[in-house]
Amino acid sequence: xxxxxxxxxxxxxxxxxxxxxxxxxxxxxxxxxxxxxxxxxxxxxxxxxxxxxxxxxxxxxxxxxxxxxxxxxxxxxxxxxxxxxxxxxxxxxxxxxxxxxxxxxxxxxxxxxxxxxxxxxxxxxxxxxxxxxxxxxxxxxxxxxxxxxxxxxxxxxxxxxxxxxxxxxxxxxxxxxxxxxxxxxxxxxxxxxxxxxxxxxxxxxxxxxxxxxxxxxxxxxxxxxxxxxxxxxxxxxxxxxxxxxxxxxxxxxxxxxxxxxxxxxxxxxxxxxxxxxxxxxxxxxxxxxxxxxxxxxxxxxxxxxxxxxxxxxxxxxxxxxxxxxxxxxxxxxxxxxxxxxxxxxxxxxxxxxxxxxxxxxxxxxxxxxxxxxxxxxxxxxxxxxxxxxxxxxxxxxx
Numbered sequence: 011x012x013x014x015x016x017x018x019x020x021x022x023x024x025x026x027x028x029x030x031x032x033x034x035x036x037x038x039x040x041x042x043x044x045x046x047x048x049x050x051x052x053x054x055x056x057x058x059x060x061x062x063x064x065x066x067x068x069x070x071x072x073x074x075x076x077x078x079x080x081x082x083x084x085x086x087x088x089x090x091x092x093x094x095x096x097x098x099x100x101x102x103x104x105x106x107x108x109x110x111x112x113x114x115x116x117x118x119x120x121x122x123x124x125x126x127x128x129x130x131x132x133x134x135x136x137x138x139x140x141x142x143x144x145x146x147x148x149x150x151x152x153x154x155x156x157x158x159x160x161x162x163x164x165x166x167x168x169x170x171x172x173x174x175x176x177x178x179x180x181x182x183x184x185x186x187x188x189x190x191x192x193x194x195x196x197x198x199x200x201x202x203x204x205x206x207x208x209x210x211x212x213x214x215x216x217x218x219x220x221x222x223x224x225x226x227x228x229x230x231x232x233x234x235x236x237x238x239x240x241x242x243x244x245x246x247x248x249x250x251x252x253x254x255x256x257x258x259x260x261x262x263x264x265x266x267x268x269x270x271x272x273x274x275x276x277x278x279x280x281x282x283x284x285x286x287x288x289x290x291x292x293x294x295x296x297x298x299x300x301x302x303x304x305x306x307x308x309x310x311x312x313x314x315x316x317x318x319x320x321x322x323x324x325x326x327x328x329x330x331x332x333x334x335x336x337x338x339x340x341x342x343x344x345x346x347x348x349x350x351x352x353x354x355x356x357x358x359x360x361x362x363x364x365x366x367x368x369x370x371x372x373x374x375x376x377x378x379x380x381x382x383x384x385x386x387x388x389x390x391x392x393x394x395x396x397x398x399x400x401x402x403x404x405x406x407x408x
Contacts, residue, residue: 039378043369044355051361051396053086057093062363062396066318069393070097074313075274075304077281079288079392081321081346082140083328083336084401088149090320091282095152101277103153104161104300106284107139108246109265110174110239112162115141119154132408136206136330137173143330143404161269163262163283163300166246168213169205172198174239187230194223206331215247259297262287266300275311279304289391290317294384301391319388320396321346323353328403336403348384349395356397364395 051062058066070076076094080087095103105112115138121127131138131147140146153160166174172195179191194214201214214220224240232240249258266274273279281304286294290305301317308315323341339346341353356362369389372378380386388395 039372040351040369043372043378044351044364047365047368048355049363049365051363053089053361053398057096058090058361062361065363065365066094066394066396067097069316069318070094072314073316074308074311075279075281075315076100077283077288077301077304077315077317079285079301079317079319080282081327082284083143083330083404084322084325085145085328085404086322086398086401087320088143088145088404090396090398091280092149092152094318095149095156095158095280099278100153100156100158100280102161102273102279103158104163104266104269104274104279104281104283105141106164106282106287107141107162108164108166108170108242109162109269110166110177110242111138111170112160114173114177115150116154116160119150119160128407134173135406135408136169136202137167137171139167139170140330142406142408143328144407145404147407158280159273161273163265163269163281165249165258165261166215166243168215168246168250169202171213171215171243171246172202174243178236178239182236183233184230187227187232187236190223190227190230194220197223205333207333209331209333213250215243216250220247255295256297259287259293259299262300263303266303270307274304274307285319285321288317288319289387290315291391292387293391294387316394317392318394318396319392320398321349322398322401323356324358324399325401326403327401328405330404330406339401348382349388349397351385352395352397356399358399361396361398364397366392366395 049062049065050060051058052060078091078094118127118130131142135142141150150160175191175195175198179188179195182188182191197219198214201212201217204211205213224244227240245261249261281288281300283300287299288301289299290301293299293301305315322339324339326336327339328336341347341350352364366389369378373380373386373389380389
């Protein structure tokens with residue numbers, strides 16, 4: 011996971027002196043830029059209002075590609091994304107799941123029987139990754155209602171492969187391979203159950219049984235679709251075994267380009283993934299990720315992209331697994347301590363939007379000196395930073 015805002019008036023807060031990650035003195039350029047580019051964002055039952063929302067809505071409507079880089083498992087973020095989805099007419103919604111699970115979700119969401127749909131979601135459980143969480147799945151249903159196609163850019167999650175074997179056992183043409191997929195489905199589900207309760211347990215994708223089962227399948231005639239999915243599962247297993255983030259990002263960019271002609275080029279695209287993937291420049295993990303690629307693709311087509319980072323300051327970050335407890339956010343010592351200068355001016359009761367463009371221009375002109383590398387990456391990689399004061403954990407549907 012990537013984490014993975016006392017009540018003072020905004021006017022008073024803006025006058026505070028900030029030192030973390032900076033070389034500036036009181037009343038510096040940074041203080042002025044922060045004061046001039048901080049806007050309120052008021053959530054309500056029907057969406058958002060305030061100058062902060064005007065800034066977000068303007069960026070969403072004016073740009074070809076809109077990217078939301080998040081910290082996962084908080085109820086506020088899918089709600090925010092849902093309002094962004096409603097602010098424009100999107101053709102494509104790119105998710106941090108694999109392309110095959112996204113395809114299955116498109117098919118299931120098209121069904122009119124809500125009872126059967128929710129029963130299927132509960133049964134699929136962790137195989138749906140983020141989207142077994144109630145608020146996240148509600149977001150997908152809203153996308154479906156607006157006729158927005160889901161695409162997946164990620165590897166196959168170590169808890170998702172059973173869903174694909176289950177699909178193959180119903181579509182494979184040979185009886186022997188259907189039986190093999192059925193057995194693999196059960197082995198994957200059993201391993202996933204153990205893993206979600208105790209993360210020290212291996213998933214099926216990480217087991218010797220998986221390698222033996224795949225080797226057996228590869229001796230049999232298979233359709234092109236079967237070969238494609240098995241190759242994708244094998245590559246995903248390799249990524250997990252080697253813990254290679256660069257390889258994962260290579261795969262994500264490869265799949266983005268595979269979907270480019272049909273689902274991205276000349277389309278209005280919304281992307282929602284972890285913040286490490288959505289910056290227009292170098293990511294927090296020192297690679298150039300999907301956000302950078304999409305920014306360049308938009309530029310090459312004389313279009314533009316809009317990059318939003320959204321984080322919670324305090325509160326609780328949820329978890330999709332029983333074996334991984336929810337955690338308390340810490341704006342001072344937590345994973346996001348590098349944006350403490352922004353946390354420091356976020357009230358404990360209000361949402362805030364920071365317009366990062368003037369800060370970026372000052373940084374690029376070498377008028378603003380920032381020593382913290384990840385804070386620099388945030389300002390250079392995102393156009394707007396949204397911070398909400400208190401995070402609430404997302405909850406599983408089942």
